[in-house]
Amino acid sequence: MGDKSDVRYPVGVPSLFRRKATDISSESVETASRRGSVNSTAPAPGRPTAAGAPAKAYTPKKGKTTPKRREAQGRRVEPPPANRREAFRRMRQKAKEERAETRAGMLAGKEEFLNNRDKGEERALIRDIVDSRRNVGTWIFGILLVVVFGSQKFMPKPVVIATNFVFPATLIAVGVDFALIARKIKTMVLDRYPKTTTKMFANYRYAWLRSTSFRFIRLPAPRVKLGDKI
Secondary structure (H helix, E strand, O other): OOOHHHOOOOOOOOOOOOOOHHHHHHHHHHHHHHHHHHHHHOOOOOOEOOOOOEOOOOOOOOOOOOOOHHHHHHOOOOOOOOOHHHHHHHHHHHHHHHHHHHHHHHHHOOHHHOOHHHOOHHHHHHHHHHHOOOOHHHHHHHHHHHHHHHOOOOOOHHHHHHHHHHHHHHHHHHHHHHHHHHHHHHHHHHHHOOOOOOOHHHHHHHHHHHHOOOHHHOOOOOOOOOOOOO
């Protein structure tokens, strides 16, 4: 027996793994026809189909423009605090900003920042009525302080006698003045808000508390000037 590397096949023997030229040509024609049929029926990418449903490659619009790089960087989340001291500092800063925002909202009379007793159109009207006039009750505590100081034993007798008359006169003046305020509140509230559900006694008490406080410390801050017509 000779070496296997010396074995030679005749030239005319065909290869068992080689395809015929006719088979390749027929397969190419069939593949081309299939591709043509698929391309003719598939919708173009980025366009909706005839039935109205979007194709797989269709991307709907977002409805808003893409934010600029500067705007996106401004909305980045703040990194977490490095330690407890930093976290505590941030908490205090946030609480301070919230208090300042709440106070500014209360001074401006914004409804979302007001207390429950200050909310409502009726209460806003009562504040305007009280703030538009000079109230005797605003000075009642100052007058009472003068009366208490003037009635001391070390004061001269005429001063003590005068203060004894000032005290009841102040109470009468405050009562008459507040009666006028209550009458005006009842008339205007029922006239402008006939279907109001607030109780008049609660409105009178609210007006009394506001009329007996100094104008510069009232919350919400007065939005009308003295003498303005309501």
